[in-house]
Amino acid sequence: MVISTASGHTNPQPTVDTKVPLVSNQLTDGTEQQNGPMNCEERAVRVVRRELVLDRTAEPNALPFVLQGYVAWIGRVALDPIKLQYTARDFVLSHFGDGDESRWIVGLIANIGSRIGSMEFVGGEPNLMLSMLQAAVRRRLGSTSSKRAALAKALNSAIEAMLIHFHASPLSETVTLRQEAAPIFRQLYSASPGAPIDLYSLIQHPCLWHYAFIDILFGVATDMPTLFRYEVSFPSHQHSTTYQGSQGDGIIQWLHGIPNQLLFVFAYMKLMRGDGLTPNDDTVASLERTIHELPPFDGSSSNRFVSVIRSVVQECWKQAALIYLYMAVCGDSSATPRVKEACKRYMRLLNSTQPGRLPDEHLVLTLQLVSPAAQRQRDRAVIKQRALGLYTRDRTHRETTLFLFVMDDVWTRADTEDRPVMWSDVAVSQKRILGA
Template sequence: MIEASQLNDDVDESEGLEEIQAAAIGFLSLDRTTESNGLPFILQAYATWLSHFTFEPLRIINLARNDTLRSYVSGEECRQIMNMMAENVHEVTRSAAYNPVQSSSFSTTQAMLQRRLIEARTRIGTPGKPSHDSIRPLLTSPSKWISLMSKVGSLSSLLDFMQLVAPVFRRACPDPLERLVNLPALFATLDVTLQYYSTADVLLSVLTGRPMFFRYDVYFTPTVPESCFFLVDAPGARWAYGVPDRLVMTFAQMNALFEDFGPHVPTQVVDELEQEINSMKPIIAPSTEPIVVVGRMVVQECWFLAALIYLYMGLSGDNSTDIRVANVRTRFMKLLASVRPRRNPDSFLVLPMTILGVAVNDWDERDMIRRRMLGVSECTRPGRMGNDLVRILDNVWSKRHPIVWSDLRQAYWEVAGV
C-alpha cells in the first residue's frame, strides 16, 4: 500500500515546492478567511500540482500564473470553475488514496466543464462561427482537467473527455480548418493549453495504437526552424511529460504512418526515422540538484529508446526477439537500472516503460518494470490510468509467443476497453 506521504517524498529534491509557490503567489496574502484571497489559494493549488506532477515546474510557472490571472478576471463562472478545480487539486495532493468517485467536487467540476464544452461545440457549428481567439480561453480549464484526469482517472474516461474537447481544440488553433494543424508552429506559441492537448493526443496514440484525434503537419518553416526546438528554453510542452518536443513531432509523423501502413512502412522511411531519432539529444535545464539533472536526462533518453521500439515493432513489424529490438531493450534496461526507484523520475517513466514492456521477454526484467511502475502511487490504485497500464502489460505478457505490437493494441481493448 502506498502511503499518502509518498506522494510528497521527492518534491524537495526536484524543484522546491516553496520556490514554485513563491513564483506563483508572489506578494499575495494567504489568509483563506478573507473572501478576496480566493486567488492566492487557486495559485497555491496550481503551484502544488505543478511541483508534484510536471517534469519542469519552474519552467512553466510564470506562464501558468499569468494564465490563471487572466482567467480569474474573465467572469464569475470561470472563477467558480477555478475554485472547484483548486479544491480537487488540494484533495489529490493531500492523499495518494484520493478517489474521484467519492469526491463531490470532482463530479461537479466535470459536469460543469462538460456543459461548457457542449455549448462551445454548438457555437462553433453555427453560422457566423466565432474566431479562434474567442474560443481559445474555453480550453484553459479543460486542459488542466485533462492533466488531472491523467493522474486520477481511467484511460477510457480520459480519452472520452479528450474526444469531447477535440472540436473545440481544433477551432481554437490558428490554422485554417481545411489544413492540418502545424505542430512546430503550435509549439512555438506561448499557448500552453493548445500545446498540452496536442502533446497528449500524440502520446496517447503512441501508447494505445488508436488514431490521433487529429493529424498534424510536422514540417518546419523559416519562421519556426527545427533548431529552435534544441534550445534549453525551447517552446513546447517538454515541461509536462519530459518528452523532448522535437520527438513529439516525430511521434506524430510515426502515428500517421502507422495508421496508413501498419507494420509495413517503407524501409527507406524507417531508416530516415531511425537516423532522426538517433540524432536527438536530451535537453536539460539547469538545476542546483544533481539528482534532478540525472533524472531528467534518463527520462528523455528512455523516451528516445521507446521511440526506437515503436519504430521497429510498430512500423517495421519486428517482434520482441528480433535483434534490433533486443539491442534497444538492453540499453533501456541498463538506463533504468542506473537510477534508483523514486517517484521522481519514475512517475515520468511510466509511459516509456509501458512501451519497453512490449519488448521484454525475460520474467526478471518484466518484474523489474512492474515493480518500478507500482512504486508510483497512480499505478497502484484501480480505476486510474497508471493502473490500467500495469494491467495492460500483464495482459501482453500472458501471451506465449514472441510479443508483436498488435498484442499491445489487443490488450488495451481487453483491459481498458479502448
Template sequence: MNELVLDRRIESNTLPFLVNGFASWSTLFIFETTQIIPVVARHILRSRSFDPQTRQIMLLIFNTSLAISRTKDYSLPQFTTLQRQIDRSPARDPSPRRYGVTRELALATMEHSHQFISMLFKVGSFASVLSVMDLYAPVFRRACPECSEGLVNLRRCLTTLDVQLKYYASLDDLLSLITHRPMFLRYTLDFLSPQEEPIMKSNKGTGLRWMYGVPDQLMFTLAKMNGLFEDFGNRVDPETIQELEQEIAACRPVVSIGSGEDPIMNLGRIMVQEAWTMAARVYLYMGLCGANSLDVREVKVWNVFMRRLGGVKSRRHPDSFLVYPIAIPQLVP
C-alpha cells in the first residue's frame, strides 16, 4: 500500500508543509538552526491569521525551499512563480514615501524579503541580489522607525523582532564588505541606552550569527569600517585603526552548548566565526591601511587562520559558510 500524502491545497494542512519546508532548507543553508527555530515557530503560528494571498506566498517560499534543498538544477519553476508574486509588491516603487506609504505597509512589504533574498543567493546571480537589495532600499528605510532626515540605527535594527529588517541591514553591511561598494544606506552605531551596551557586547545572539556565522559585535565593526572606507579610502588615521584592531580582537566565537549539540559541528562553527574575524582584519589592513598581501600583518593573520583550519575536520555544513570570508582576502583592492 502506498504511503498517504497530505493535500497541500487544504488550508488545515498548511502548518505541516511549512514545517517540512523549513526543516529541509535550514539543515543546508542556515548556519545555526537552533537560534532561528523560535523566530520561525512564531512566524508559522501567525500564518493561521494571515490572509489567503500571504498564506499563498508562504507556501511558495517553503515549496521553493524544499525544491532547492533537493536539486542542483536551479532553473526552478517554483522560484520563478515566487519572484512574480514578490514583484507585485510595493517594493518595485522606487519612492514609497512619495505616495504616502505608511511604516506599517513598508513592514508588510518587507515581510518575506529575507526569505526571498536568501534563496536568490542560491539560485540567482550576485548582480541580481544587488539589484533586489537596491529595490528594497527605500522600502526598508520607510520601515525603520527613525525620522527620514536621520540615519538608521544599526543597533536597533539588529535587536528588533522584525527579522526582515535585521536581515536587510546585516546583508547591506556584508555586501559592502564583499563587493567594496557603498552600503545602500548609512547607519549610526550609537547605543540607544546605557543598559544596551553590555548586551550588545555580550554576543548573545542579537544579530544574524545564526544565518551566516558572523559574530554579532563584528557586524557593527564592519559597518563602521565600511563607512570609513567610503569616506577616507585607505587614509584612515592610525588611532582609528588601533581602535578597530581592538574591536575586532574583542569579537569572540559563540556556539550553543547543550546535550543535543554536536561538538565537531561546534568546532566548525567556531572556525566560520574565526574566518569572518580574519576577513575583517584583512579588510582593515588592505582596505583601510592600503597594505598589500605581503604585509607582515597580512601574512600573520592568514598563517594563523590556516593552521587552525587544518586542525578541524571537514564537512559540508558548516564548511559551506567559509566561502565568503575566505574569498574576501582575494577581493580586497
C-alpha cells in the first residue's frame, strides 16, 4: 500500500532575488564547530576547491563562495565530512551549472548552512532565506521535467533542504518537502504505481536511498506511517548479494552515523509494527543478532576523540534499535529486563561523553526513541539536559523542546498511575500536547 502523497498545496512563486548574496563573505565556524576536529573541515575545503575551472560567465567569486559555504555546512552536520568531500563538490558543481533556479537553491543551502550555529543565526536573520529556500525547492518539485537527470536534481535539492530544515525550522517544513518530493521519488524508482519499494535495490542509488532513510526514520520517530511501503525481509536470501554489499559504510553513515544495515532493520521493524504483527522468538533473535553484529564505524579521522565519538554514536543507535524492537514491535513495557538492559547500556554510553554538539546532534532521534524506556529520574534528567542543550546552545533543533513536552507528559502519567511506560503512551501524549 502506498499512502497518498497529494498535498493540495499551491507552490509559492517568488523569483530569484539577485539582491541576496549567494553566500556571505563572512563564513562562520559556528559556536561549537565539531568540538575540536576542525582539521576535517579544513581538509575537505582543500579537496573540494582543488583544480576548479570557473565559468567566466558566472558572477565573479560566486562559485568559490558557494563551495566554501557548502563545505562549512557539511563540516558541521556530517559525522565524517572527509568521506563526503567529493560528493559535496559534485553536488555544488552540478547544481551551480544547471541554470538560475538550481544555482539559487544551492546558493541558499550554502548560505544558510554556513551560518547555522553562529550568533547571526541565533539572532534570527536567516529566517527570510529559509522561506526563500522552501519556496524555491517546492517550485522546482512542482515544475520539474520528466527527464531522469532533472528529477534526480530536484529530489537532491529537496533532501538537502530537508536537512537544513531539520536543524533550523519547524518540523512542518520538513514534512511538506517530504510529501511533495514523494511523487518524484516514485518516478525515479521506475516501478508500477502502488508497488512496494524494494529497499535493497535503492542502496546503489544514493539519492533514492537518502530519501527512503528520511521517510523510514521519520515514521519510526513519530510513530506515523511511512509514505511508501518498503519491501525488506530477514534473513534475506533473495537479496543476499546486495545485502552483503551493504556491509560497508556509506553516505547515510558518513552523514548521520547510521549503518546501512541498521536502516534495513528499522524498515523491517516499522513494517511489522504497521501491520500489527508480533515477531516470534526466531525473528527477534535474528534482528538482535543483526544489530549486535553491525561492523564498527570505519571513519577517516586520525583524531582519537573523533573516532571514539563516532563509535559511541553507532553504539547508541544500536541500543535505540533494540529498545524500538522490544517496546514498539514486541509490546514490552519499560520495566521488562531486556528493555532495562538496553536502556542502561545506552545511558552508560551517553554519560561517557560530555554534553555538546558532537555527539548530541547525531543522537537527537535516539534520545526520542530511548526516552520511553527511561525509568530512573536521573536518566530522564540527562535525556532532557542533552536534548534541550542543543536548542539553548545555538537555537537549532527547536523541535526537541516539543519532544520533551511530550515525554514529560508520558513520564508524569505513568508515574501518577504507578506503572511502567508503554510505547502506546507516546501516541496518547502526542495527541494531548501537539494535537497530532
